[in-house]
Amino acid sequence: MSGNRETFDAVVVGSGPNGLSAAVALAQGGASVVVFEADDEIGGGTRTAELTLPGFRHDVCSAVHTTGILSPFFRSLPLEEHGLRWILPRASVAHPLDGQPAVMMWSSVEETAAGLGADSSGYLDLIAPFLDNGEGFFRDVLGPLGWPRHPGLFARFGLKGMWPATRFANWRFQQSRARALFAGCAGHSILPLDKMFTAALGLIFSIAGHVEPWPVAAGGSQAIPRALGSLLRQVGGQIRTGVRVTSPADLPAARVYLFDTSPDQLASIAGTALPSGYLRRLGRYRYGPGVFKLDWALDGPIPWSDPDCLEASTVHLGGTLEEIAAGEAAMFRGKHPERPYVLLCQQSQLDPSRAPDGKQTGYAYCHVPGGSTVDMTEAIEKQVERFAPGFKDRILARHTMNTHDFRRYNPNFVGGAITGGVADAFQLFTRPVARINPYTTPNPRVLICSASTPPGGGVHGMCGYHAAQSALNRIERFEPAPLTG
Ligand SMILES: Cc1cc2nc3c(=O)[nH]c(=O)nc-3n(C[C@H](O)[C@H](O)[C@H](O)COP(=O)(O)OP(=O)(O)OC[C@H]3O[C@@H](n4cnc5c(N)ncnc54)[C@H](O)[C@@H]3O)c2cc1C
Numbered sequence: 001m002s003g004n005r006e007t008f009d010a011v012v013v014g015s016g017p018n019g020l021s022a023a024v025a026l027a028q029g030g031a032s033v034v035v036f037e038a039d040d041e042i043g044g045g046t047r048t049a050e051l052t053l054p055g056f057r058h059d060v061c062s063a064v065h066t067t068g069i070l071s072p073f074f075r076s077l078p079l080e081e082h083g084l085r086w087i088l089p090r091a092s093v094a095h096p097l098d099g100q101p102a103v104m105m106w107s108s109v110e111e112t113a114a115g116l117g118a119d120s121s122g123y124l125d126l127i128a129p130f131l132d133n134g135e136g137f138f139r140d141v142l143g144p145l146g147w148p149r150h151p152g153l154f155a156r157f158g159l160k161g162m163w164p165a166t167r168f169a170n171w172r173f174q175q176s177r178a179r180a181l182f183a184g185c186a187g188h189s190i191l192p193l194d195k196m197f198t199a200a201l202g203l204i205f206s207i208a209g210h211v212e213p214w215p216v217a218a219g220g221s222q223a224i225p226r227a228l229g230s231l232l233r234q235v236g237g238q239i240r241t242g243v244r245v246t247s248p249a250d251l252p253a254a255r256v257y258l259f260d261t262s263p264d265q266l267a268s269i270a271g272t273a274l275p276s277g278y279l280r281r282l283g284r285y286r287y288g289p290g291v292f293k294l295d296w297a298l299d300g301p302i303p304w305s306d307p308d309c310l311e312a313s314t315v316h317l318g319g320t321l322e323e324i325a326a327g328e329a330a331m332f333r334g335k336h337p338e339r340p341y342v343l344l345c346q347q348s349q350l351d352p353s354r355a356p357d358g359k360q361t362g363y364a365y366c367h368v369p370g371g372s373t374v375d376m377t378e379a380i381e382k383q384v385e386r387f388a389p390g391f392k393d394r395i396l397a398r399h400t401m402n403t404h405d406f407r408r409y410n411p412n413f414v415g416g417a418i419t420g421g422v423a424d425a426f427q428l429f430t431r432p433v434a435r436i437n438p439y440t441t442p443n444p445r446v447l448i449c450s451a452s453t454p455p456g457g458g459v460h461g462m463c464g465y466h467a468a469q470s471a472l473n474r475i476e477r478f479e480p481a482p483l484t485g
Contacts, residue, residue: 007480008032010471011254013245013269014450016044016412019260020228021073021461022449025468026258027235031475035237036251038244041222042229044260044410045418046459048220051399052297055356058399059221060409061418062459063345063363064313066092066205066214068224070138071460082227082234085218087350092209094304094312095184096387097319102306103181105206107213119178126172127207129156134211141204142455142462144469145429145438161200165189166325168199176320182206183324184316187341190289190367190419192329193321197425214313216347220354224459245269248483255478256471260450260464262287262412262420263432270446273485278442281433285452289331289367290403290416292376296362297396301349304388310349317342317364317383331367336374340366342383359396370415372403412450419457420450429454439467443485445478447471 009031012023020042023033041047045061052058068074069086093105106112109127113120130137133150137157140148148154160168165186169179186193186202208214217223229239245251247269259266263282271279301310309315318324318341327337344364348354355361364380377400384391401409403416412420421431431438432452439447449467451457 007253008034009255009475009480010258011036011251012258012260012449013251014044014260014412015042015225015229015239015241016260016450017046017224017228017459017461018449018451018464019044019258020225020232021464022258022260022468022471023237024077024228024232024235025073025465026471027232027237029468029472031472033232033237034252035232035239036243036245037239037241038411040242042239042241043222043225044412046221046224048222051295052397056297056359056361057220057354058295058361059345059347059363062221063347064214064216065221065224065459066208067142067458067460069212069215070135070142070208071462072139072142073461073465077231079227079231082230084223084227086215087218088213088215089311089313089350090213091308091312092214092314093181093184094306094309094315095181096304096306096309096315096317097177097180098386102304102309103177104308104312105181105209107210109210112210116175116178118175119173122173123178126160127210129153130207131210134207137207138211142460144466145454157200157203161203162197163199164195165193165198165202166321167194169202169321179321180319180324183321184318187316187318187324187328187343189423191422191424192332193325194329195424197428216313216345216350218351218353221459228461248273251483253480253482255475255480256445256447257483258447258449258467258471261448262414262450263448263452264414265411266432266448270483273443273446273483275442278433285432286422286427287370287414287417288422290370290372290406290413291365291418292368292372292374292380292403293365293401294377294380295399297355298360298362299394299396300358301360302346302362302384302388303390303394309387310346313345313350315344315346317344317387328367331369334369336368336372336376336379338379339383340376340379342366342380344384368403368416370403370417372416375400375402420452423456428456431456437470439470444474445483
């Protein structure tokens, strides 16, 4: 394989964690690679910026990197040498409840179980078997489709994870505290919690919290793409920012093209190189709900009624399982609940570099119907105030983003969808369309590598890594040529 300034073995469109991971894997495989990024900065959903006041550094999108720290591909790379440092919290999750101590997911499974009363042994029995080989378990969860390396463990997971989160939690736990903790984790699915397979997300996030507590990246999430970008350049790859690709004419000749884009952009950019049947199937892709997000510059820590909440990187606000399930179901039906399920992150509690001395940043979002322009500021702040009276008095400045702002910020966030599209039983493994190798398209030189492929949303780079392996398997079959059908 060879490349010069005008031709490459591989072109990657988009520099999110998946695009950069694909490029690194391709370069490691000996390919000459160039990445094109529309924004002036690489990173996609992993950038950090002063959104409110000078000195307050906010994660614009991803904040807490559960799948990042457990990603088999990231773990195989020397990212620390390129500036990435994970900061681990004492607790992954705090889940405040009205009039009682918050439910805490401490890094120790025993300590967590001790806070769950009658469900203590139930929680231990559920989680502990996965912890003997937690890293292996996540290799299977984030691995390529196919036979798992740990079939016993994976079967155990599948038999539990296949159920709706509500039914599973009600059957497995006797009391509201453990049920609420599980519902908060399952809520990351962005699906109604009475849908089949939503228990899987509850389990994955719970197990993860005891394998590696949900971390933040020192200095901000941007440290992740910067480390990947630096490594990519070290292994010979190139990155061109400020280039919004709209047609094949924007791209140099290459053997293969990988798209770290949403399916609709793959269709609009490479449509002339793809058959109409495949384009129709891409057109049927479901993106699902979006988010409304708030960032705050705060005068001090959030005054939680239960100060233990300050120990957690993530706080799930929404109360009981029933309340969270009802809110998420209403949201999925197109409504905006008065008391939404809110995901709040406390980066500056763990990483003082994020805010001036004595100050804090705050980050929270709730799910909203795709394309919503409803301002959820009051609803979100009321949920925080409910469990942290006096919170609003600490706000120095706020910054909001609705679904349209997210789409403008990153064309991959269609309708404000943040994880590459609905990840229900039908679309999780068939994203973007049902194919034996979902990263490939009917055009053997065109691949998709974004979160709209398995294993889906999150900052783990595994979609990019798997797509790159498929590309490397075929790259020698083609000469560099413009992108055509
Ligand atoms: C509010 C929010 C909170 C989140 N929280 C978390 C979290 O805490 N933890 C977590 O793991 N994940 C989180 N995520 C999800 C995570 O950010 C995404 O799943 C992840 O970034 C997807 O990576 P990607 O590489 O597939 O695409 P993206 O990160 O979306 O990157 C795609 C890149 O391609 C570029 N691009 C797109 N089209 C073109 C084009 N035509 N030409 C040139 N460049 C183009 C974009 O500008 C972008 O830089 C969150 C997302 C959001 C929005």
